[in-house]
Amino acid sequence: MIQPNGINPPKWPLKFLRFFVKKKYLEEIEGDMEELFRENAEQLSLHKAKRIYTWEILKLFRPILIKNLEVLQHLNRYPMFKSYFKVSLRGLLKNPVNSFINVFGLALAIGTCVFAYAFARWTFSRDQFHEHKNEVHLVTFLADRDGTLQQYGKTPRPLGEMLKEDFAQIKKVCRVEDRNVVIKYGDNVFHERVRFTDPEFLEMFTFPLKWGTMGSLKDVNSIILSEDMSIKYFGEENPIGQSMLMIFDKNRSKEFKVTGVAKEFPKSRTISFNFLINFENFRTSDPGYNFHDWKAFVSATLIQVGNPSELETIEKGMEKYRILQNKAVEEDWAISSFAFEPLATLHKSSEYIRDDISRSSKNDYISIVFMVVIAVFLLALACFNYINIAIATAAKRLKEIGIRKSIGATRKTVIVQFLSENIVITFFALIIGLILGYTFFIPGFELLWDFSMDFRIDDAALWIFLPAILLFTSIASGIYPSLYISKFQVVNILKGSVKFGQKNPLTKVFLGFQLIMSCIFITCSVLFTLNNSYLAKRPWGYNQAETLYANVPDQAAYQELSALMAQHPDVLSISGSSHHIGKSHATAILHFSDREYEVDQLSVDATYFETMGVQLKEGRGFKDHDGSDKQAVVVNELLVKNMAWKNPVGQQFRIDSIQYEVVGVVKDFHDYSFSKLVRPIIFTVADKEDYRYLSMKVKRGSEIKTHKALQANWAKLFPEIPFEGGHQEDVWGFYYEEIGIYDLVWKVFAFIAVSLATLGLYGLIRLNVEGRTKEFSIRKVLGAGLKDIAASIISQYMILFAVALTIGAPLGYIAGKRLIEFANVYHMPITFSPVMIAVVIMVLVLFITVSIQIIKVIKANPVDGLKVE
Amino acid sequence: MKKTKLGEFEELVLLTVATLQEEAYGVEIKRELEERLKEKLSVGSIQSALKRMEEKGFLTSEFGEATQKRGGKRKRIYTATPYAHRILAELKDIRARLWNSIPQLTPQLKAI
Numbered sequence: 009m010i011q012p013n014g015i016n017p018p019k020w021p022l023k024f025l026r027f028f029v030k031k032k033y034l035e036e037i038e039g040d041m042e043e044l045f046r047e048n049a050e051q052l053s054l055h056k057a058k059r060i061y062t063w064e065i066l067k068l069f070r071p072i073l074i075k076n077l078e079v080l081q082h083l084n085r086y087p088m089f090k091s092y093f094k095v096s097l098r099g100l101l102k103n104p105v106n107s108f109i110n111v112f113g114l115a116l117a118i119g120t121c122v123f124a125y126a127f128a129r130w131t132f133s134r135d136q137f138h139e140h141k142n143e144v145h146l147v148t149f150l151a152d153r154d155g156t157l158q159q160y161g162k163t164p165r166p167l168g169e170m171l172k173e174d175f176a177q178i179k180k181v182c183r184v185e186d187r188n189v190v191i192k193y194g195d196n197v198f199h200e201r202v203r204f205t206d207p208e209f210l211e212m213f214t215f216p217l218k219w220g221t222m223g224s225l226k227d228v229n230s231i232i233l234s235e236d237m238s239i240k241y242f243g244e245e246n247p248i249g250q251s252m253l254m255i256f257d258k259n260r261s262k263e264f265k266v267t268g269v270a271k272e273f274p275k276s277r278t279i280s281f282n283f284l285i286n287f288e289n290f291r292t293s294d295p296g297y298n299f300h301d302w303k304a305f306v307s308a309t310l311i312q313v314g315n316p317s318e319l320e321t322i323e324k325g326m327e328k329y330r331i332l333q334n335k336a337v338e339e340d341w342a343i344s345s346f347a348f349e350p351l352a353t354l355h356k357s358s359e360y361i362r363d364d365i366s367r368s369s370k371n372d373y374i375s376i377v378f379m380v381v382i383a384v385f386l387l388a389l390a391c392f393n394y395i396n397i398a399i400a401t402a403a404k405r406l407k408e409i410g411i412r413k414s415i416g417a418t419r420k421t422v423i424v425q426f427l428s429e430n431i432v433i434t435f436f437a438l439i440i441g442l443i444l445g446y447t448f449f450i451p452g453f454e455l456l457w458d459f460s461m462d463f464r465i466d467d468a469a470l471w472i473f474l475p476a477i478l479l480f481t482s483i484a485s486g487i488y489p490s491l492y493i494s495k496f497q498v499v500n501i502l503k504g505s506v507k508f509g510q511k512n513p514l515t516k517v518f519l520g521f522q523l524i525m526s527c528i529f530i531t532c533s534v535l536f537t538l539n540n541s542y543l544a545k546r547p548w549g550y551n552q553a554e555t556l557y558a559n560v561p562d563q564a565a566y567q568e569l570s571a572l573m574a575q576h577p578d579v580l581s582i583s584g585s586s587h588h589i590g591k592s593h594a595t596a597i598l599h600f601s602d603r604e605y606e607v608d609q610l611s612v613d614a615t616y617f618e619t620m621g622v623q624l625k626e627g628r629g630f631k632d633h634d635g636s637d638k639q640a641v642v643v644n645e646l647l648v649k650n651m652a653w654k655n656p657v658g659q660q661f662r663i664d665s666i667q668y669e670v671v672g673v674v675k676d677f678h679d680y681s682f683s684k685l686v687r688p689i690i691f692t693v694a695d696k697e698d699y700r701y702l703s704m705k706v707k708r709g710s711e712i713k714t715h716k717a718l719q720a721n722w723a724k725l726f727p728e729i730p731f732e733g734g735h736q737e738d739v740w741g742f743y744y745e746e747i748g749i750y751d752l753v754w755k756v757f758a759f760i761a762v763s764l765a766t767l768g769l770y771g772l773i774r775l776n777v778e779g780r781t782k783e784f785s786i787r788k789v790l791g792a793g794l795k796d797i798a799a800s801i802i803s804q805y806m807i808l809f810a811v812a813l814t815i816g817a818p819l820g821y822i823a824g825k826r827l828i829e830f831a832n833v834y835h836m837p838i839t840f841s842p843v844m845i846a847v848v849i850m851v852l853v854l855f856i857t858v859s860i861q862i863i864k865v866i867k868a869n870p871v872d873g874l875k876v877e
Numbered sequence: 878m879k880k881t882k883l884g885e886f887e888e889l890v891l892l893t894v895a896t897l898q899e900e901a902y903g904v905e906i907k908r909e910l911e912e913r914l915k916e917k918l919s920v921g922s923i924q925s926a927l928k929r930m931e932e933k934g935f936l937t938s939e940f941g942e943a944t945q946k947r948g949g950k951r952k953r954i955y956t957a958t959p960y961a962h963r964i965l966a967e968l969k970d971i972r973a974r975l976w977n978s979i980p981q982l983t984p985q986l987k988a989i
Contacts (some may be wrong), residue, residue, distance in 0.1 A: 037924060039943070039950025040903035044920065046946050047904075067921035072928045 013124055017045045019059045021065040029068065030075050035072070041065065047822055080140065088421075089428060100436075105774065106397050109767045110775040111437045113390040114485075116760050118441025118477060120386050123449040124379035125473050129374040130461040134276045134355045138214045141180075142316055143164065145348035147309040148361055149169070151331075152344055153606060159347065161364020163309040164333050166300045168206075171311060175322050182313040184365055187294075190255040190729055191283075193241050199730050200237075202254065203281040204289055212312050213279065213351075218534030220248050220268030225286055231264035232284040238269040254285075255728065256293035258561065275462035278355045278367040302336030308365040311348070319348050338664070382757055389761060391485035392518035393768035394433075398426075398489035399512050400775040407842040409493060410501035422494035430486030438478050456749045489513070491594045520812045522765040523850070526758075527816025528823050532847040533758035535824040535838070536751045542836035543747060549677025549686075550589065551621025551736075556715055557588055557703040558722065558733030566699040567724065572721045573702070578710035583619040585612040589679055590739040596690065599662040607647060608679065608687050611694035617642075617674065619705045620736075627657040627672030630693050637693045640842035642672040647688035668692070681743035682834045703736075711735060750831065762850075766857050769805075777801065784865050798862045809854055816850070817843050880932065883964060889914070890926045891935055891965065895957045902941060902952040903927070927955060935961040 022038070029037055041061060048057035055265045100107040135141065147163045166182075172181040185204045190197055210217075210232070217232070224230045231252060238247055247266045255261040264285060273280045275286040288298040311321060322752075326346040335344045349357050349364075359368035409422060417425075449545060450463050464470075492512075560566045570582045587593045587610040596609040614632035617624060625645060630637045648656040676686050706714040715735060722731045777784070785796060821843045828835045883891070893910050894901040907923050930936045941952035957965075 033924075033928070035950050036903060036940075036953035037920070039947035039952060040907075040920060042948040042950065043904045043944075043946055044907075064920045067919045068924060070925045072920055072932075073921075074923045861894075 009131045015046065015049050015054060017042060017061050021062040021117050025065050025068065028074050030073060033073060035606050037068065037135065052677070059266045070315040092425050092428045093432060095425075096432040097871045099429065100433065103401070106401060106771055107161050107433075109771045110394050110397060110433055110855075111440065112766055113393045113764050114387075114434060114437030114481060115429070115440035115444055117383070117386040117390040118438055118481065119444035119449050120379075120383045120760070121477055122445030122474075123440055123453065124376070124383045126445070126450050126461050126463040127372075128376045128380055129467070129469065130276050130463070130515055131369055131376060133274075133371075134369055135278055135366075136350060137274045137277070138351055140212055140214070140312055141352035142350055143314070144212045144310055144351040145316075145319065146354055146361075146364065146366070147311060147346060148349055148353065148364070149343045150345050151342065159361045160343075161349075161358075161361045161366070162307055163304040164302045164329075164336075165298070165304050165306045166302060167329060167333075168306065168309040169299075171309070171322075171331065175325065176312050177241075177315075177318040177322055178311045179314055180208040180212055182208040182310050183306050184209070184308040184310070185287070185290075186209060191241075192255060192728070196241075197255075197728055197730050198240075199732060200282060202283040202285060204287045205281075205284055207288050208312075209284065212310060215270045215273065215280070217268045218271045219246050220266070222268065224267035224322040225268070225284060226289050228286045228292075229263075230267035230286070231266055232268035232270065232281075233266060234270050234280065234282050235272045237282050238266075260293055262289070262292050276462045278358070278369070279365055292509060298627055301782065302333050307363070310351075318351065321349065331617075342871070352395040369764060372838050386757075386760060386764065387481060387484075389522050389525060389764040389768070391772065392483065392522055393764060394430075394485040395488055396515045396518055396768055397771045397775070398486075399492060399515055402489065402493045403779070405493070406496070406501050406840075409496070410498050414502070419494045423490045426490030426493060427482065427486045430482040430490075434478055434482040434485070437481075438474060442474070452812040453753075456752065456773065482565065483848075495629050515772065516808050519765075519769060520808055520815075521852075522768055522810035523809065524819060526762045526765040527846060528820040529754075529758040530849050531817070532822030532824045532827055533751075533754040534842040534845045534849075535828055536754045538842055539828055539832065539836050540744075540747050540751050543682055543832075543834070544744060546682060546834065549622070549675060551705070553737060554706055554708055555620060555703060555736035556706060556711065556718060556734065557591070557701055557736055557739075558718060558731065560700060560702050561726075561729060563697050563699050566702055568725050569702055569721060572725070573704060573718060576714060576717055578707045578714050580705045580707060581615050581619045583616040583703050584694070584696070584699035585610065585616055585701045585703065586694040587611055588692065588703065589620055589622075589677070590736070593679065593689075596663050598690070604750055605651070605688070609692060610679075610689065611692050611698065613694055616691075616703070619703050621705070622677055623675045625673045627670070629672055631689075634696075637671070639666060639668050640671040640672055640693065641668045642691040643670055644674050644686070644689045645676045646686055647690065648673055681740045682832065685833050702733075743859040762853060766853055769854070770857050772859070773801070773858060776804070777865055784868075785870035788870040789874075794862075794866055797865055800856060801862055801865070805854075809851075813847055813850060817847050820846055882933070883930075883968070884926075886922070887926050887930055887935075888965070888968065890923060891930060891957060891961055894927075894936065894955045895962070895965070899954060901955045906955070930957075930961075934958060935964070 022041075025038065025041070026034060041064065044064070045057050045061045048060055052060075065605060076670075100111075116613065138144065146160050146161060146226055147167065148157050148161050149163065152155050152158075162560060168181045168183045171178055182205055186201050187204065189200055189202050191200045191202075205225075207223065210222040218235060218238075220232065225232055231242070231254075233247065241247065241252070247269065250266045251263050252266065253261055253263050253837050270281075290299070311322075313322070323346070330343060330345060349361065354366040355369045356363070356373075358364055358366040359370040412422060412425070413419075429588060446463070446465065450461060455458055558569065566584050570584065573579055589610070594609040594611070596607055598605045598607060612630075614637075615631040616622070617629050624642075627642070629642060630640060643656065653657070653659055656670050656673050661668055674691070679689060704714070704718070718733070784792075784800075786798070787796065821838075821840065824842065825838050828838060889910060890906060893906050893913075897905055897909060903920065903923060905919065906927075907918055908918050910923070911918050927936065927938075931938060935958060936955050937958055938955045941954040943949050943951045
């Protein structure tokens with residue numbers, strides 16, 4: 009009723025109210041609302057009253073007042089659902105091609121979801137198996153380096169023992185330090201990495217033992233093995249009581265007795281061990297190891313507190329150690345504070361902590377985001393297929409719907425029917441998807457990256473995730489078709505005057521979207537492939553192909569080995585160094601009068617540049633006689649650039665307290681793989697006593713032969729020590745493998761995306777062509793040839809293809825560019841050619857899909873077509 | 878007690894309905910309660926409390942008169958059922974007994 013004075017409540021909230029409120033309550037509530045509105049309009053203002061009115065109506069949207077929420081619960085619908093189930097199964101069997109497209113498409117997408125789930129779970133569970141993960145903390149310190157505060161995971165050596173004495177709140181402390189040793193058991197020798205630690209290690213971390221006792225680590229003669237190592241040395245047998253000889257260096261070795269073997273470690277972890285021995289063993293292995301030296305560091309010190317809230321008190325008490333520490337070290341290495349990092353989140357914070365014993369999970373978290381995005385996209389593609397096909401086939405089911413409706417089905421029951429059919433289909437897809445994920449995606453990925461995600465089918469959370477996916481997918485794909493189909497009036501359906509299905513504009517939008525997505529996926533995959541071949545050819549900046557290297561234990565070993573190798577006819581030059589490109593370097597801080605600068609430092613000999621093929625750009629290399637060039641450095645181009653030196657040769661700076669002068673500049677080279685930026689580097693002359701690497705330049709083509717000779721000579725000289733070394737090319741060989749895997753993963757995704765889109769397109773065209781059988785038959789009878797038929801099929805899709813490609817190509821270009829730039833530090837110049845390749849592939853795929861249908865029409869006998877009712 | 882399930886807010890609405898007698902319809906209940914509680918209430922909260930209590934059998938309702946200012950829509954007049962009266966009395970009784978059993982209240986207050 010419209011009031012004469014024109015004060016009326018706003019219209020759309022009222023409409024909304026009428027839409028949702030139960031009929032029996034409507035009059036009362038509408039009246040109440042209007043009464044309040046008038047009152048407010050008089051007392052306040054019309055504007056305010058309207059606002060209150062709208063807001064109040066929104067607040068009326070409550071379960072108890074909303075229409076029909078209880079309808080579904082009242083009837084016993086079991087027989088009805090049984091019938092729906094039967095109808096769905098029949099429908100599936102009747103149209104095997106459509107069913108395949110639907111089920112297989114959804115299954116692929118769900119398989120990807122299962123995979124993404126497994127990966128996320130694997131990442132989230134990292135290090136979470138430790139019982140005391142919230143009480144155990146890594147001791148770290150913060151220090152100012154080049155003007156930024158950097159957190160370090162190592163700690164001054166004496167700190168651990170002092171912490172234990174000084175704080176009652178600290179229950180347990182353990183120090184961790186790793187050393188490379190040689191282990192001899194029987195006739196076998198192996199290089200191994202051994203963890204020196206306190207007996208508390210096994211109490212603080214949760215690594216239960218399979219055999220033996222934890223407390224045995226208190227004995228300095230015991231050794232505890234991981235399960236892998238136990239199998240490596242002793243097979244499946246219980247090795248308790250066996251002894252192993254550990255060779256620390258040429259003069260020192262010690263016999264250990266196996267007193268424990270750990271159970272298999274959980275798969276998702278960042279900290280574990282191969283061998284554990286008591287920390288006190290440093291007294292044997294390294295008499296120079298000073299336990300009380302504040303200048304020296306231990307790899308990690310961990311503390312366990314009773315209650316994490318006590319850390320604040322401890323943190324306050326750390327000040328005295330800071331003073332102690334800063335008194336001991338030189339100014340450069342002064343620290344600004346200590347901090348504690350809980351074990352539970354160490355794998356996340358590790359990204360920002362230098363030199364810590366954990367490992368960063370950042371890349372995995374990024375991967376999860378990628379996977380979720382891709383899984384959602386694939387799911388969307390599969391749902392679009394389903395929707396398109398459902399709408400296109402709806403015409404075939406009109407009669408069924410008409411009859412259902414005329415014998416009493418309401419629109420709601422029709423919707424419920426279609427949705428439940430959808431759940432049946434999605435359920436099949438879910439099973440196949442789960443199988444695909446479990447037997448194909450996950451093992452495939454694990455195989456590629458050589459790790460195990462420990463995915464278990466009996467994981468409780470998985471069984472929450474799967475029904476959620478089932479429900480989400482079936483509703484996402486089924487809601488629109490069911491609403492669309494149930495909309496039609498019975499009379500019109502039965503009269504046969506309803507024409508719909510093939511001309512739904514939404515179908516084209518979905519198909520267009522699928523094509524755009526495929527275009528993007530293909531572009532990315534093409535870009536990755538091209539970029540990989542670019543990286544494979546990218547020069548490293550030094551001679552990688554013709555160089556061999558070997559680790560040597562000391563100077564004497566170097567002398568013996570180089571003397572032997574020098575006689576080999578294929579060896580062109582031999583160099584000794586204490587660091588080696590791609591293998592090791594030191595860190596130095598350059599002091600200038602006005603600033604400090606951190607660089608990587610490699611100590612080498614005079615012939616190293618020649619041997620490794622590092623090119624001198626300016627100045628000279630090192631002179632080749634004893635004691636020369638002690639204060640000379642050769643720097644790389646980047647350092648010159650960063651320092652903005654116009655005349656680099658002759659520049660001076662201090663390292664520690666020694667003055668150095670730049671004598672030469674070498675061209676930039678990649679010390680690390682292409683995944684990291686080149687860093688500023690200085691070369692200094694290595695003391696002969698410090699030689700740890702032998703590198704050789706050999707004649708082209710003789711690399712393998714010389715490598716064998718090198719190994720043979722080694723075995724002759726040092727039968728006790730396993731050979732370590734090889735082709736310089738292999739140092740970063742795994743990098744190429746890694747980027748190759750990325751490439752493969754993208755290809756798989758692109759393939760899935762394209763197959764989904766093609767399947768959808770194929771299904772649609774097929775339905776379209778089938779619906780027009782009569783038309784085509786008449787055309788053919790009247791003399792239409794291949795050209796006319798093809799034109800009449802293609803013309804419908806031409807514009808769609810064109811639009812999809814014009815949108816997809818630039819989007820693919822942008823997405824691909826972003827992705828390549830994100831994933832690579834060094835990448836190829838990105839041009840439009842990969843996009844063109846992607847477009848060509850797309851056009852080919854589309855052409856083939858359409859052609860199959862055209863050929864079918866051409867081959868069909870028009871008589872059969874005309875006979876069709 | 879458990880079966881009655883009368884929420885605190887519901888109880889307030891129910892008491893208001895009992896107070897207002899023949900005048901107990903949506904807007905009036907809201908007005909009365911707002912005055913007593915000295916705070917704004919939404920129509921939605923009152924309505925859902927009324928409907929819930931009607932389902933639970935605390936209230937019955939019938940249409941009342943229609944007025945011009947309601948746009949010609951009828952009011953719905955709510956009446957508390959005898960059952961509701963009994964429950965309300967019970968609740969009051971329980972509360973009173975509880976209050977009576979806090980004799981130490983004053984000394985403690987002094988201690989604070």
